[in-house]
Amino acid sequence: GESVGLHLPTLSVQEGDNSIINCAYSNSASDYFIWYKQESGKGPQFIIDIRSNMDKRQGQRVTVLLNKTVKHLSLQIAATQPGDSAVYFCAEMGYNNNDMRFGAGTRLTVKP
């Protein structure tokens, strides 16, 4: 079946380095791709989204890249800080529905 998934379950980086978290998706009909951050004991927190007609979108210290040819999504975090330590989920949804499907998550650990 069609699904959203993540390449790496864990990622450890040094404070100040850039982080790249990857996600593969298989539903070519998805229209929105979204990144969420989940800290321990909290609900997911919206970070950034990108629509399928774009290949790059930038936010504050974050950049999302979308490669529809290989159905790949990535989240880049610049100058990673200890507060960025969390589980990061990619999610996808279609244009005309409210059914958001999450991937399995990548745990990012930032070492001081």
Next chain:
Amino acid sequence: EPEVTQTPSHQVTQMGQEVILRCVPISNHLYFYWYRQILGQKVEFLVSFYNNEISEKSEIFDDQFSVERPDGSNFTLKIRSTKLEDSAMYFCASSGWRGPNEQYFGPGTRLTVT
């Protein structure tokens, strides 16, 4: 900054009992959602609600589940007869004018079914 709130933070119930999980979405939001997250697993969509009716539901959201917006502020999820496998974190979310792709999640209710 407005936020989604959920009560209780932790609910323990016996198998077969009914539970109601409560949420107060962000006040000017129009779309409401419930998700669950079994410990150590990914977040799973249950249902979305717009204009006082269910707009989408997943295969998880069977006849044991129901949602209601009893007044202008609350949004509830009811599980009629809980099973052990219903034990999970339940997250409520809401979204506003930016649309369903930008959802704001509450802190969750941990449901433990014994």
